[in-house]
Amino acid sequence: MKGVLPIKGASGREKKAPKELESVLNRYFGYSGFRGKQLEAIEAVLSGRDCFCLMPTGGGKSMCYQIPALVKTGIVLVIPPLIALMENQVASLKNKGVPAEFLSSTQASHTKQRIHEDLDTGNPSLKLLYVTPELVATSSFMAKLKKLYNRGLLGLVAIDEAHCISSWGHDFRPSYRKLSSLRKQFPDIPLLALTATAVPKVQKDVVSSLCLQNPVILRASFNRPNIFYEGQKLPQPWKRLWKSWAPPKCKFFLWLAIRNKCWTSDRLEMRGLDHPVSCLFCDQEQETIQHILCSCVFARQFWHSILFGLNVGNLSPSRDEISFADWWRKTSKKIHKSKRKGMNSIIILGAWCLWIHRNKAVFDGETPSLSSIRCVFLDEIGCWITAGAKHLQSFGLVLARNLHRV
Numbered sequence: 381m382k383g384v385l386p387i388k389g390a391s392g393r394e395k396k397a398p399k400e401l402e403s404v405l406n407r408y409f410g411y412s413g414f415r416g417k418q419l420e421a422i423e424a425v426l427s428g429r430d431c432f433c434l435m436p437t438g439g440g441k442s443m444c445y446q447i448p449a450l451v452k453t454g455i456v457l458v459i460p461p462l463i464a465l466m467e468n469q470v471a472s473l474k475n476k477g478v479p480a481e482f483l484s485s486t487q488a489s490h491t492k493q494r495i496h497e498d499l500d501t502g503n504p505s506l507k508l509l510y511v512t513p514e515l516v517a518t519s520s521f522m523a524k525l526k527k528l529y530n531r532g533l534l535g536l537v538a539i540d541e542a543h544c545i546s547s548w549g550h551d552f553r554p555s556y557r558k559l560s561s562l563r564k565q566f567p568d569i570p571l572l573a574l575t576a577t578a579v580p581k582v583q584k585d586v587v588s589s590l591c592l593q594n595p596v597i598l599r600a601s602f603n604r605p606n607i608f609y610e611g612q613k614l615p616q617p618w619k620r621l622w623k624s625w626a627p628p629k630c631k632f633f634l635w636l637a638i639r640n641k642c643w644t645s646d647r648l649e650m651r652g653l654d655h656p657v658s659c660l661f662c663d664q665e666q667e668t669i670q671h672i673l674c675s676c677v678f679a680r681q682f683w684h685s686i687l688f689g690l691n692v693g694n695l696s697p698s699r700d701e702i703s704f705a706d707w708w709r710k711t712s713k714k715i716h717k718s719k720r721k722g723m724n725s726i727i728i729l730g731a732w733c734l735w736i737h738r739n740k741a742v743f744d745g746e747t748p749s750l751s752s753i754r755c756v757f758l759d760e761i762g763c764w765i766t767a768g769a770k771h772l773q774s775f776g777l778v779l780a781r782n783l784h785r786v
């Protein structure tokens with residue numbers, strides 16, 4: 381039991397009134413109140429307890445460690461599975477004035493050095509440090525953590541997507557298995573395991589693999605009112621389209637795209653509606669739906685990185701591919717039957733992400749970016765899997781393993 385262990389520095393109980401926590405939430409993140417099990421998770425770790433928190437994707441998991449980081453002494457170490465996710469979170473925290481950094485292979489060496497120097501000072505300015513599970517598994521980084529811990533500067537360790545230690549298999553993220561040593565290395569630092577995977581067997585496995593001690597177990601409701609997987613009835617024509625998992629709006633979009641009925645610049649122009657004349661992805665060609673989804677250099681790069689990440693880079697659209705539907709048809713024929721449903725979902729999801737990305741470029745003036753579209757793509761995969769896209773699961777694993785190295 382943890383209670384009998386001596387309490388060291390930052391691990392001590394630092395209880396805060398819910399009102400106080402709420403005002404921090406409001407000040408930094410602009411929310412008026414906590415949602416779901418957020419407050420309970422925060423209170424659990426602030427009281428020094430381990431916590432297992434099951435929360436749907438998009439349920440606000442990150443608040444469960446970001447708020448403690450803002451009110452607690454010491455650094456909060458966050459271990460997410462993807463570099464893209466940490467880059468995103470760190471950038472958004474910095475925007476809000478929260479001192480956060482990440483350490484990864486993609487980080488420039490002078491940046492890494494600056495972070496290490498900050499950690500070595502007796503009083504680091506950092507509040508949140510994001511690292512990959514691979515880095516935690518190295519002895520040099522573990523030694524660094526030990527130092528922080530011995531100086532009372534490690535406040536909490538949050539393990540995001542904690543199911544990677546279990547259901548996604550040892551082969552998938554062996555480094556997640558190594559996280560089990562955290563409890564032994566830092567016996568009195570609260571561990572927070574977060575996941576959106578609701579399988580009871582997995583939950584049990586996460587708790588035991590991470591050696592959580594007498595953890596507070598929280599399970600948020602998965603009934604989110606405004607999300608697309610609420611058991612909507614699919615109109616017949618969409619249902620017959622493809623035997624793949626996708627929210628109806630995405631399927632409908634694809635249905636329109638394949639029939640060339642989307643509101644691209646050429647079609648708007650025909651109606652005298654104001655719109656950029658050329659494709660905002662490449663600024664070279666006239667924008668048609670086939671171009672956005674398939675022949676544009678941006679689209680081809682996107683498809684290539686995704687398919688390459690799935691070890692089928694050879695199936696990416698070639699330079700002279702002009703029809704998205706034709707390319708898709710050819711591609712799915714080359715995929716083994718057992719994987720075809722998953723691949724169909726990947727293609728629908730990819731096309732949908734390209735379309736959303738294009739809309740952001742057209743309507744919100746956002747700069748097209750491969751890394752940000754890949755990020756959205758991976759987040760959507762997680763969301764679709766939660767929503768019931770079983771065939772995407774294995775694809776998600778392979779992508780998560782390969783894409784974070786891109």
Ligand SMILES: [Zn+2]
Nearest residue numbers: 659661662676
């Ligand atoms: Zn283009």
